[in-house]
Amino acid sequence: MSATTPSLLKRITPQxxxxxxxxxxxxxxxxxxFDVSFRNGRIFGNLVDVFNRGAPVALLCIGMTLVIATKGIxxxxxxxxxxxxxxxxxxxxxxxxxxxxxIGALATGLxxxxxxxxxxxxxxxxxxxxxxxxxxxxRGIAQLITEGTILTFNNEGLIRLGAGTVLxxxxxxxxWLALGTLATLAVRRTALGMLIEAIGVNEASSRLAxxxxxxxLICVYLASGLCAALAGVIVAADIKGADxxxxxxxxxxxxxxxxxxxxxxxxxxxxxxVASLIGALIIQSVNSVILLSGMPPEFNLVIKALLILAILxxxxxxxxxxxxxxxxxxxxxxxxxxxxxxxxxPGDSTS
Amino acid sequence: xxxxxxxLASAIALTPFAAMAADMTIGFSQxxxxxxxxxxxxxxxxxxxEKRGIDLKFADAQQKxxxxxxxxxxxxxxxxDAILLAPVVATGWDEVLEEAxxxxxxVVLLDRTVDAPxxxxxxxVTSDLVHEGRVAGQWxxxxxxxxxxxxxxxxxxxxxxxxxxxxxxxxxGIAGADGLEIVRSQTGDFTRSQGKVVMESFLKAEGGENICxxxxxxxxxxxxxxxxxxxxxxxPGEDIKIVAIDAVPDxxxxxxxxxxNATIELTPNMAGPxxxxxxxxxADGTAxxxxxxxxxxxxxxxxDNQAIYEMKKGLGY
Numbered sequence: 001m002s003a004t005t006p007s008l009l010k011r012i013t014p015q016x017x018x019x020x021x022x023x024x025x026x027x028x029x030x031x032x033x034f035d036v037s038f039r040n041g042r043i044f045g046n047l048v049d050v051f052n053r054g055a056p057v058a059l060l061c062i063g064m065t066l067v068i069a070t071k072g073i074x075x076x077x078x079x080x081x082x083x084x085x086x087x088x089x090x091x092x093x094x095x096x097x098x099x100x101x102x103i104g105a106l107a108t109g110l111x112x113x114x115x116x117x118x119x120x121x122x123x124x125x126x127x128x129x130x131x132x133x134x135x136x137x138x139r140g141i142a143q144l145i146t147e148g149t150i151l152t153f154n155n156e157g158l159i160r161l162g163a164g165t166v167l168x169x170x171x172x173x174x175x176w177l178a179l180g181t182l183a184t185l186a187v188r189r190t191a192l193g194m195l196i197e198a199i200g201v202n203e204a205s206s207r208l209a210x211x212x213x214x215x216x217l218i219c220v221y222l223a224s225g226l227c228a229a230l231a232g233v234i235v236a237a238d239i240k241g242a243d244x245x246x247x248x249x250x251x252x253x254x255x256x257x258x259x260x261x262x263x264x265x266x267x268x269x270x271x272x273x274v275a276s277l278i279g280a281l282i283i284q285s286v287n288s289v290i291l292l293s294g295m296p297p298e299f300n301l302v303i304k305a306l307l308i309l310a311i312l313x314x315x316x317x318x319x320x321x322x323x324x325x326x327x328x329x330x331x332x333x334x335x336x337x338x339x340x341x342x343x344x345x346p347g348d349s350t351s
Numbered sequence: 352x353x354x355x356x357x358x359l360a361s362a363i364a365l366t367p368f369a370a371m372a373a374d375m376t377i378g379f380s381q382x383x384x385x386x387x388x389x390x391x392x393x394x395x396x397x398x399x400x401e402k403r404g405i406d407l408k409f410a411d412a413q414q415k416x417x418x419x420x421x422x423x424x425x426x427x428x429x430x431x432d433a434i435l436l437a438p439v440v441a442t443g444w445d446e447v448l449e450e451a452x453x454x455x456x457x458v459v460l461l462d463r464t465v466d467a468p469x470x471x472x473x474x475x476v477t478s479d480l481v482h483e484g485r486v487a488g489q490w491x492x493x494x495x496x497x498x499x500x501x502x503x504x505x506x507x508x509x510x511x512x513x514x515x516x517x518x519x520x521x522x523x524g525i526a527g528a529d530g531l532e533i534v535r536s537q538t539g540d541f542t543r544s545q546g547k548v549v550m551e552s553f554l555k556a557e558g559g560e561n562i563c564x565x566x567x568x569x570x571x572x573x574x575x576x577x578x579x580x581x582x583x584x585x586x587p588g589e590d591i592k593i594v595a596i597d598a599v600p601d602x603x604x605x606x607x608x609x610x611x612n613a614t615i616e617l618t619p620n621m622a623g624p625x626x627x628x629x630x631x632x633x634a635d636g637t638a639x640x641x642x643x644x645x646x647x648x649x650x651x652x653x654x655d656n657q658a659i660y661e662m663k664k665g666l667g668y
Contacts, residue, residue, distance in 0.1 A: 039583065143384075239544050291549060294556065296536070
């Protein structure tokens, strides 16, 4: 396992550079961007906001990374957020404790995940269509739960999940960092990650190799539903109310984008949760640039699109190759082809 | 109890009138349940009809124009006395309105207007969005009484007509007052969560102590912003004055708690003036003006907001 850390660092280097550049843009439009103070019992600053406001997308992209690694996609996460938030809110307004509300919301998320998983793994419906069903129906279900209103609540325990702090750090940050670490350990310290990648690369052969792909597929959709439910509870707790119309609206797209910025292929296979999480931070930093720049809101989406386009172009293999060629043709560098990595075992090259 | 007593009293006082109105059947084509405000409008319309002894036929269009057209045709077939229409879109009404006009059934538009010749409907009852913004601006100008004030603005969804008109009205409202300037303006998409997020960035970008007032295009965004201000360790309503539009129950609650200063009502009672106009029209044929503007009432801490909150809570907001 000693090789893990350097190889992980190498894997996420492009994302880290992009994050640094976008944060640099933030400093450019707002010089005091990195100022962090302690105010009203919590750390307070723009950088804290990026981590705090990035929480929903960060949570979503943990599950989304696993789903996409199996060559699937989960369009329903935004709607699941709305359902989970509505469930939690209606449970506390009926007088239950925040623990019950949280468990109820997470159970709803798992149920949604099970629905998606069964459609994809058992009934063999294309993931994009299978999850589209819940994406469309989910918001209606959430509205049925809240009866069309913004269901407000005053349960301190539940509110603390979204707007509270742990040792001065906003709770959402603690939650997504913890879940991200947990998920990374679960897939990398066991064979789970490799099995998921195997399904994404070639499901038929992975099944022939003895992987129970059906159960594993259902499991990744369950994980995605669980992450979405947690994000939904946080969003509802943050505003002390469940807004079935707007909670998680279009966030499935941001989550997919975070996974793509994280350098994961939509065609499945190798994945990195850490890189996806940095992708989520990059998206939130872009949002932060827009808010701090003070530009009229008509420019918001255009600026976001241009920045995202720039990020994706820089990451594209063609550009990477071009940069490599330019460097290779420089006067100082040697015009040699890249050698196989020296750390590789001798037997590897014969594959 | 109170409502019942009032109803009883009005029923006794207006017996001959109520008996006359009791024969009236009115069809109401509602857009659907798109927001809390619209749910409240439906509730109030039903209440207003009941109060007048009118038989109200209600049709929910689920946000589809074809459903509304179907509903109007069925109202015409049933031979209703009049039709209330809250149109989901502005265009495409000419044909069905002509059918109603041929059947001599007056149509009253509620809270939105249509792109059709105004001979095809009796009148339109709507609020004036620019006026709402102007009332908010004037309130703040009066409140500051000549002192300078740096204002931040939470806009509605970019490009929507409430966002454009409420911004325009507010700018007109503060135009006369020196020292009042909007220093930051950004969209909060009419939602609580975006209101909170954008307010957080305002507080950091300007510094909370440099912001004197917040103007939000709707109450939901203001309610979100109040939480952001509290989390930044400031007192909403005192350190930062807050004025918004709509007068939803939660805004009254916030004013009652001293966390908000003013809200301008977008009344859900569009049906009251509409039914008044219809009754006058049927009584002696007086045609109303083509546009009936509803009152944009200003609520501040001087009103009994707790009581208003209790009253409005049951309307379905």
